[in-house]
Amino acid sequence: MRTTKAKTRARPRKPDPRKPVVWNLRLYVAGQTPKSVRAISNLKVLCEEHLMGRYRIEVIDLRKNPQLARGDQIVAIPTLVRRLPRPLRTIIGDLSNSVRLLVGLDLREVD
């Protein structure tokens, strides 16, 4: 955790909270499986809590658009890809471990 913090602080251009960046989150699911449903609701809860008003969630159902799996190298389902802000982050699982999710999304410090 400590290292993550240090890294974030050391970043030359720290995302400025005054100038809000719209987060672009893409969640890949495969049909309405319990895991997918759980992931979607977990993500929504987290975003409402930490990124209110400055996020966009795109849910992609690979059952409907299978060709999209190759673009983001999706193997595991569910997979969450943070497209913005850079760099790209990939998180797999149903997002039930919120601590790990926050770390993965670099949202820990916001907390």
Added chain:
Amino acid sequence: MEAPVPAKTLFGLEFLVRGATQYSEPGVFMSFEESIPDLTKNVASLGFDLDRLVADKKLFVDHVSITRSEFRETGEYDLDGLFIRIADAAQRVGARRVVLDTIEALFGDLPNPGIVRGEIRRLFNWLKQKGLTTVITAERDQPDRLTRHGIEEFVSDCVILLDHRIREEISTRRLRIVKYRGSTHGTNEYPFLIDDQGISVLPISSLGLDHDAPAERVSSGISRLDVMLGGKGFCRGSSILASGTAGTGKTSIAAHFADAACRRGERCLFFAFEESPRQIVRNMRSIGIDLEPWVRKGLLQFLAARPTYGGIEQVLLLTHKRISSFQPSVVVVDPVTNLLMVSTQNEVRSMLTRLVDFLKTQGITAIFTSLTAAGSLEASEADVSSLMDTWLLLKTIEVGGERNRALYVLKSRGMEHSNQIREFVLTDDGLRLLDVYLGPEGVLTGSARVSQEMREKAVVTFRRQELETRRRELERKRRIFEARMVMLRAEFEAEEEIIQQTISESELLGEEVVQDRGQMVLSRQADSSSYKKEARAKATRKR
């Protein structure tokens, strides 16, 4: 330098490429390691044009590239993404075949190996359900385990182990079928090769010994040798071993055979493992065999290679290929012992077994020469004699400070053959076999034979002269006898004449006496005596 394509990757790719091109079964290649451009480039040298197959929708290649650092696990997940990718790819080309190379990479890339294991198991079942024949590659890191992560336990149908070992600086790739459910599979290790046509597996030996055995006979090119082999030469399709120590004329015998084949208008393939073709042509010309016209006519092909280049399996593959493309009816391998330089006895034996089997199924007559060390003549170096139908043994015999070449037929299956040793002489006019002299000191060859020949000739001459003398003596004696006989007869006749004369004279004399006496009696008037009567009668007659 380009990284070589791992054999397992190639194995999978070949399965797909052959499926797409030869069995109209399109395929999907899921690469977990190499990127698509790298893969395409690396297998192009093996004759696989992946781009074209992809363009023709016969193949779908997908690179699954994930790196652990990008991942953070936040709860339960599954590999539906992968399933969907495979399903989508399969659907695009109508795939019947799938290759996952190397799915074990997922263990390194994804957290929670427990989930990965379960998902891979599910994946295999799913692929089976879909009717997709799948090759899954995996790496072996320890000799006692088949794969690093033990995924072979999910595979119930067939496990093939590829192995690459290096012995004495020469590498051999081997393949073994560990299990194959529902089939009786070969359990041996099979050597295999990767060359410009992909993977070639060469069976250790054919399953059965059911090749044809033609009764036709072919000349060895040496008429005396044909006579030794039941009068007609070798059996067509048989394998002949000509073994001998250095300089005994093995190559010359082989060249004679090749020459004879070309004379019959048959094609001959000459594998020269020791001398260059030019060298052979030049050397054979010195004994009156001109091979060059046959080369020019295309009846004779040489394949000269040092077996050290590429190892024994490469040699075998090369021979197979050349035989298949040239379709010869006669093959010469000169010498097989050079193969020993690159391999162990066992491997050479196994390679030759396979070669002999292959040649026999093709009905090709083959002559192998083998260099043996002096002293172990009948134990051919590569221990291959039992594979051969005919074994000609060449040796040098040392007599009277000379070495002379001798040949005998050690065995020849399926024909009567001479059990005699013949001396053979390399003349300007080819190879000639001569009778050897068997004397109390053994076999005589060379000058010893010549001197023996002369000695025998002298004896014969002497005997003839003696006979002549006797005959003359007899004649002389007969003449003497006859002369004597003539003389004796002459003497006898002379004597006889004299005696006869005497006899007749005496008779005449006696008669006169009687007559005179009768006259006397008559005159004396004697009576009653016989003389009287006689005398009277005579006297009467006279009067």
